Amino acid sequence: MKVVFAGPSIHGLDNALLAACEMHPPAGCGDVLRAVGASADAIGLIDGVFESEPSVWHKEILFALASGVRVMGAASVGALRAAECHAFGMEGIGAIFEQYSSGERVCDADVALAHAPAELGYAPLTEALVDIEPVIARLAAEDWLGAEEAEALLAAARHMHFKQRTWNAVLDAAGLDKTRRPGLVRARRGFGLSQKQRDASEMIAAISASEPLVHADRHAFEFSRTAFFDQLQRQTPLKDPP
Structure with a gap:
């Protein structure tokens, strides 16, 4: 078994x-x-x-x-x-x-996230740092983000408690222009599975x-x-x- x-x-x-x-x-x-x-x-x-x-x-x-x-x-x-x-x-x-x-x-907290109960399939409600860091790195590598923007996003994500760390919260904390967000969301979805x-x-x-x-x-x-x-x-x- x-x-x-x-x-x-x-x-x-x-x-x-x-x-x-x-x-x-x-x-x-x-x-x-x-x-x-x-x-x-x-x-x-x-x-x-x-x-x-x-x-x-x-x-x-x-x-x-x-x-x-x-x-x-x-x-x-x-x-x-x-x-x-x-x-x-x-x-x-x-x-x-x-x-x-x-x-x-x-x-240890780098893998932590908030999630839904078993009845909802444990759906993630926030982002683990181990997932968000490689996405930011890939967005920067593919020129969706400038170097300073990527650093600002990483700093925001790393200083945020895991229960508050959603993509929108990280983007807000980093001060990223809201007009940029739809393109970043589409790019991120194209990356497929999380780490x-x-x-x-x-x-x-x-x-x-x-x-x-x-x-x-x-x-x-x-x-x-x-x-x-x-x-x-x-x-x-x-x-x-x-």
């Missing part, structure tokens, strides 16, 4: 891409542990909760790896956890993972094609149990993730 935790990062993707995996909502604390208990042989972490309830613990990811489960991460909290747990065998996929893994990007969507797509394709780990492939490390992990395991029913 291949379990993938995802929400806003896969909004708008073709459902056919998701067919080979058992899809679940963004992961919270205990969900990876539940997936291991439900006999998952591969776990993909894309999106996770981080404010409304406790986030996925590194320790449960390490437990999954020590149990011989393949764990991949990309796009959002999955990219963060993959960069943090890569030395223990978690597999990171995509440009956002590479940015965190290399140290080019260090702020988060691209990385999520790449990870889902990779986990869909992956084979279960054999013993020789497992990353060797000693899993150290703690009182906190034991308590989490006692409090986490071993059933399918919600």
Whole structure:
């Protein structure tokens, strides 16, 4: 069984891409542990909760790896956890993972955004910085923006809280002439998938094609149990993730 935790990062993707995996909502604390208990042989972490309830613990990811489960991460909290747990065998996929893994990007909030509830397909309501930065760079490279305009937009986006970071808010904060906006919007739509969507797509394709780990492939490390992990395991029913 291949379990993938995802929400806003896969909004708008073709459902056919998701067919080979058992899809679940963004992961919270205990969900990876539940997936291991439900006999998952591969776990993909894309999106996770981080404010409304406790986030996925590194320790449960390490437990999954020590149990011989393949764990991949990309796009959002999955990219963060993959960069943090890569030395223990978690597999990171995509440009956002590479940015965190290399140290080019260090702020957790760069992947954060506000989104709609599950009933509305977790549709993004604001823009993650990891998505908005490459769009600004491409608009500048294709001469839709001048150098000073691009710098103003980047500065506005980087100083804005993720719950307020919409394109209109960034354009307003940067003082961009409103007559320029329709052309920028059309150009941006022509760029296709966001970086988060691209990385999520790449990870889902990779986990869909992956084979279960054999013993020789497992990353060797000693899993150290703690009182906190034991308590989490006692409090986490071993059933399918919600």
